Amino acid sequence: MIHQYVNNGYHIVLDVNSGCVHVVDELAYDVIPIVEKLLAQKVEEKEQIVEAAAKQLSVERSEVSETVEEILSLKDEGMLFTEDIYEKYIDSFQNRETVVKALCLHIAHDCNLACKYCFAGEGEYHGRRALMSLDVGKKALDFLVRNSGNRVNLEVDFFGGEPLMNWQVVKDLVAYGRSLEEPNHKKFRFTLTTNGVLLDDEVLEFANKEMANVVLSIDGRKKVHDRMRPHRGGQGSYDEVVPRYKKVAESRNQMDYYVRGTFTRNNLDFAEDVKHLADEGFEQISVEPVVARPEEDYALRMEDVPAILKEYDELALEYIRRKKAGKGFNFFHFMINLEGGPCVAKRLSGCGSGTEYLAVTPWGDFYPCHQFVGQEEFLMGNVEQGILRTDIRDKFKACNVYAKDQCRDCFAKFYCSGGCAANAYHNSGDVNGAYELGCELQRKRVECAIMIKAALADEEKES
Secondary structure, eight states: OEEEEEETTEEEEEETTTOOEEEEOHHHHHHHHHHHHHHHTTOOOHHHHHHHHHHHHTOOHHHHHHHHHHHHHHHHTTSSSOOOOSGGGHHHHHTSOOOOOEEEEEOEEOOSBOOTTOTTTTTTTTSOOEEOOHHHHHHHHHHHHHTSTTOOEEEEEEESSOGGGGHHHHHHHHHHHHHHHHHHTOEEEEEEEEOSTTOOHHHHHHHHHHEEEEEEEOOSSHHHHHHHSOBTTSOOOHHHHHHHHHHHHHHTTTOSEEEEEEEOGGGSOTHHHHHHHHHTTOOEEEEEEOOOOTTSTTOOOGGGHHHHHHHHHHHHHHHHHHHHTTOOOEEGGGOOOSSSOSOHHHHHHTTOBTTTEEEEOTTOEEESSGGGTTOGGGOOEETTTEEOOHHHHHHHHTOSTTTOHHHHTOTTHHHHTTOOHHHHHHHHSSTTSOOHHHHHHHHHHHHHHHHHHHHHHHHHHHO
16 A cells, blocks of 8 residues: 655655655556556566556656665565565454553642633533542552553653642552552653643742653744633733743743644644744644634535645644754644654554543543543543453554544555544544644654655755
8 A cells, every 4th residue: 555645856765564665756646556556456466566656657667667676675675565464464453462651630720821722622521620639639640650561661740620729639549659660670661731820930940850841831933822712701822821821931941841732623723833933943843733623613524625735734844944944943744753653552542542541530431532531431440440342442452443434545644543533433433533733733743754754854865
């Protein structure tokens, strides 16, 4: 299976199953699909292929002979037209031991902002406001240690709502987690997600000591941010949080953090927001498409897709320009590893929600991830009794790119790993369904990311 496209003047051929990327000339670009079709028809003799390709392209045999030879050589080397070796292992993959490696602790079901697109209903998750007690948090960490098998490195995200509204418990849980490390041969990696309103020097000092990563919520330009992320009284939060975020970025040497935004129908020119954040000095940036009920006026629609795809293309060009000028930044969706990348399990199943990764409510209930919290049909258990609904766990365990009809023939399947189960469920009613709009954007981001690799590789050759 191959995928071909042209972007920024580069003719790119992706061999999906091997992950090999080929930047080719126009002739090879035209010949490759002809060869692929002939091989599928069991036509394997070079001279027959050359003759057929020359005829289809209306050129002399001599013009395509060398190109065909190179293509067949790549096939023999396992770099083109490779077979899918993963599907036959899917049964053993699904029957793998269930090991929990990460928890999303909902430290606070409460928030001091009133973000208009908040899926959590201003932090309440459409339930009641609550703060996680230290006791519940300790039991959650104990559960993680007990159910992590031989895995040494464990991840804990402090999430909300706004976790700084329950800051003392965050600090106490970090201390408790550290106390569990040596006797259990574990290592905790903590992450803090915050809207910045309560971010002060004391929080920053502690975060820089204990948090492996800090996620800072900001949507981009002031007018965009303040429109969607106001205080409950309606006043904006941009001017309040930006100076604090800059302090975080600099104090962490522009590493181990990222500013994370959301774009909506109100700012389809979101590349301007990414550029704005870069201009403000942030080097680790993520701006994600909103996922919202279709009736919301800010929700993205299929009719918006062409404009969004164009925006990604423009952002990719700007990304390259800035990298070449020595003013580069990292954009989460353009970060792709073509040499190694995630293990096979990760490529097949994604984030591991509902199996390796769980969300914990303030009162200790388990859900597959934060986007399912409050939906009782996905309540899996609690910190007192463990996992009670193994059927839910097994359903998520069976989520993979081969269980999703829309993924099987998609060139991006080993990069998105089947996409977000929550988005699939909320848009199709099935965790093994698809979020069509999200898929369109994902494919474009993969194409842009690969093109960027090609362009920057050219720059390295020239230098």
